[in-house]
Amino acid sequence: MGQCYGKTVPGAGSHRQQNTTTIIDTSAGDGDGSRTPLPSFANGIPSVKNTPARSSSHASPWPSPYPHGVNPSPSPARASTPKRFFRRPFPPPSPAKHIRESLAKRLGKAKPKEGPIPEEHGVETDSQSLDKSFGYSKNFGAKYELGKEVGRGHFGHTCSARAKKGDLKDQPVAVKIISKSKMTSAIAIEDVRREVKLLKALSGHKHLIKFHDACEDANNVYIVMELCEGGELLDRILSRGGRYTEEDAKAIVLQILSVAAFCHLQGVVHRDLKPENFLFTSRSEDADMKLIDFGLSDFIRPEERLNDIVGSAYYVAPEVLHRSYSVEADIWSIGVITYILLCGSRPFWARTESGIFRTVLRADPNFDDLPWPSVSPEGKDFVKRLLNKDYRKRMTAAQALTHPWLRDESRPIPLDILIYKLVKSYLHATPFKRAAVKALSKALTDDQLVYLRAQFRLLEPNRDGHVSLDNFKMALARHATDAMRESRVLDIIHTMEPLAYRKMDFEEFCAAATSTYQLEALDGWEDIACAAFEHFESEGNRVISIEELARELNLGPSAYSVLRDWIRNTDGKLSLLGYTKFLHGVTLRSSLPRPR
Known part of the structure; x- marks a missing residue:
């Protein structure tokens, strides 16, 4: 339900409607016959039923890369990607979501006013009983003069327009027009409401489409945005x-x-x-x-x-x-x-x-x-x-943005919510786990430290070079928009409460904000792990029993046979294998051998 998708109107130079395949899976039918049918799953692999826009009874619009009469291999894991240039994609998306999930976000446990919610088996809602009033301005015609259509999709079309008054007077804009007659389910109404809320809440970024206004009348919803005339x-x-x-x-x-x-x-x-x-x-x-x-x-x-x-x-x-x-x-x-x-x-x-x-x-x-x-x-x-x-x-x-392929020391790096999640986990970890990740952080290369230094600077450390909970809180507040409040990102500060009573220097911040999983993806992971283990041997490794190690990993007695291989027989401490496995963490499913 975005600015534009679908087939291009001939002669339109911008705001082409997207021609998209959207994979939609909802547990409850929404009763909207215009939506793409749901994919079915067999053996864990999704398959898509025929859609009105692309039925298998017709010849595929995609030319086959294979010679005439030759079929592709049935193997799903191809050795190489077929050499095909990027071509026009698939039919438009249906932004359907699970009805109960979406309405719960908006209405909580209260019963919606617009009528009965379709049940899991997909009972269609009577569109006449739906409340299609959005509370938007109702004077669209007085504020904007519509121009030519520049794109069309399943759920609406986009036109160029000119503002007739207000701050945008005489400026060109793009107007997405969504027909209320096509809002045949509670979820379709919620889709439109959520899109407008997102566009309105996400404000101020140079590379994000600018939202201007939302209007409605008895027949349509009008979403007014900036007009982009350079094409896709x-x-x-x-x-x-x-x-x-x-x-x-x-x-x-x-x-x-x-x-x-x-x-x-x-x-x-x-x-x-x-x-x-x-x-x-x-x-x-x-x-x-x-x-x-x-x-x-x-x-x-x-x-x-x-x-x-x-x-x-x-x-x-x-x-x-x-x-x-x-x-x-x-x-x-x-x-x-x-x-x-x-x-x-x-x-x-x-x-x-x-x-x-x-x-x-x-x-x-x-x-x-x-x-x-x-x-x-x-x-x-x-x-x-x-x-x-x-x-x-x-x-x-x-x-x-800090990867060597793109790195530019003069370019500012944005604050990353990942460091909040990692620091939270570190603060709630056991002393043994914190010692393990501290050793790991001491083996980081200069490439990994570029990102961590940038994030630490964004927290604006105190004059003594330390950060506290207030630094994390203020850094988020400086970047807050209505979207951040709607998604409750700021709630993560409450989970970092242990930092309210202590401070963290850059060395400890590196330990707290380092992801073992991301390091494992590097070609040099083995070298990093070996160097980290040397630090761990001298600073954090100690005698640990199988029972204690299992508690560290939240595992039960059934995992003891696996954990036994992680501890050296000579001194009862973690081996290199045990150290790397401990950093990664395990589950019963991944650690225990499967029965034959």
């Missing part, structure tokens, strides 16, 4: 033959990471990052980009995991398909975009949506074929660290 990023990729040079790609990726870092700090996950959702402000080659289309976006608390499957097939992260994800899913999508920018091919490709999902879950991107041999090692490492299937090992947007 997708168009520019295609105009360059499908790929960018490394230097030009960097300029694009920097803008994407900057706005993603801003959204994530505010507690907003976009969930549909792709080239079609970035518009250029003008036709100039060096024009700024703006992120649009928050129809699938949502507020998310720092420790929250979402489980509804939404997004666009080629850009969807593995954990989304596994129904447990957070802002890291956006980072995966940025990795896909960067891969496309650098080589002109998709990292995951198949002839069907279900095939795409299989490759996302099982296959690795191809970095061997042309043009990858000519891409810098830093560029390849950058993409690989975004496309790690383990979301815990991916860089955050703020971290990616």
